[in-house]
Every structure is written in C-alpha cells, then in structure tokens.
Amino acid sequence: VTHDIDEAIKLGDQVVVMRVGGTIAQLDSPADLLADPADDFVADFLGRDRGYRGLAFQAAPALRIRAEPTVALGAGVEEARRVASGEQWLLVVDEAQAPVGWVRPDRLTGPVGPDDLHRGGTVAPVGGSLRAALDAALSAVSRRGVLVDADGRLVGTVLARDVLTEIEREPGGDDS
Known part of the structure; x- marks a missing residue:
C-alpha cells in the first residue's frame, strides 16, 4: 500500500487506483495501467508523463546498435x-x-x-x-x-x- 504512484508502478505486479471514498477506479498491471487508463480520473492520477513511463515496460530487442569507436x-x-x-x-x-x-x-x-x-x-x-x-x-x-x-x-x-x-x-x- 502506497500513496506514491511511481513507487507502485515500479514495485507492483498489480496496482489499484482508488477513488475518493474507497472505491476501485482501476486494478491492472503497471504496464496496462499506463497504456490504458480506465477513465479520465485514472489518467489524471497517473500524470502527464505516463507515455514515457510506460516505455519502461516495452522491450527494446530490435534497436539499431552502432559500433562505437x-x-x-x-x-x-x-x-x-x-x-x-x-x-x-x-x-x-x-x-x-x-x-x-x-x-x-x-x-x-x-x-x-x-x-x-x-x-x-x-x-x-x-x-x-x-x-x-x-x-x-x-x-x-x-x-x-x-x-x-x-x-x-x-x-x-x-x-x-x-x-x-x-x-x-x-x-x-x-x-x-
């Protein structure tokens, strides 16, 4: 349990976003939560850089790697x-x-x-x-x-x- 969304996304396998009053707004994996917020409340809670943070869950196996002198x-x-x-x-x-x-x-x-x-x-x-x-x-x-x-x-x-x-x-x- 945390109030820090960055900590929850970094450490959790599943993240629950709660509305005021204790109702569940969304329960999902960190990757799915960032990629597909359930509604505007969840999107606002996650913040503006959720697209960038979501890149942490996307593998980069096919990058063009350059030989570096x-x-x-x-x-x-x-x-x-x-x-x-x-x-x-x-x-x-x-x-x-x-x-x-x-x-x-x-x-x-x-x-x-x-x-x-x-x-x-x-x-x-x-x-x-x-x-x-x-x-x-x-x-x-x-x-x-x-x-x-x-x-x-x-x-x-x-x-x-x-x-x-x-x-x-x-x-x-x-x-x-």
Whole structure:
C-alpha cells in the first residue's frame, strides 16, 4: 500500500487506483495501467508523463546498435583524435571494456585522464527497455546512448531517433 504512484508502478505486479471514498477506479498491471487508463480520473492520477513511463515496460530487442569507436584511459592525444575520426565526442573505456565517460579529442593536451572525462549520462542494458535506451541517448553528452551487456561491457550505442523509430513500430505506438 502506497500513496506514491511511481513507487507502485515500479514495485507492483498489480496496482489499484482508488477513488475518493474507497472505491476501485482501476486494478491492472503497471504496464496496462499506463497504456490504458480506465477513465479520465485514472489518467489524471497517473500524470502527464505516463507515455514515457510506460516505455519502461516495452522491450527494446530490435534497436539499431552502432559500433562505437573507443579509447582506453591513458591513450595519447594523436590516438584519440585518429580514433574519433572527426567526431566531437569519443567514448573512453576501462581495461574490462566498461564505459567510463566521454572525451573531446580536440581539447586534449595530454593522455586521456580522469579529469578529461564527461561522466554524465546513463547506460542501458542491451535488450532492456525502450525507456532505458531513450534515457541513455538523451542523457549522454554525445547524444549516443551507451548500451552494455550484463557484465557492464560496452556493446555499442544507440541514437534517440532509432529508439523513436522502434517506439513507432510498437503495437499501439501510433495514436493517430
């Protein structure tokens, strides 16, 4: 039992939305509740971003994953610029191939070090949800969402437009 709809959606297998007076407005799975509110009361209760939150329940198995050029911490300036091949941002990985941040090769004055990294942004598990993939793309300074395997190793990157294309392919993704 909670009054926090975000907590209920995140943790519950079934969610009950109650009307004033204790009557049930809707009982459903979090995914179905977000995708198909029973009425305006439930839709208003869920809030304006229910479409975005609902992406957490939609798998992203068919995303176009791009091979991402990388360098290791300690790589020299020339290597970083060569690998970047004109791109503004270059992904830096550790010895286990786990992403550690992004660097701007044109601003390097010495080997790639921790102080050069832009660590903002999230990573998403490959095959995870559309919401995780979209968030990774939108939160990355490079606008390329980093996808990792179960061990945290880099698999590749995804662009927001590729996630949006997949959303439009999902059943119910086009409300027109």
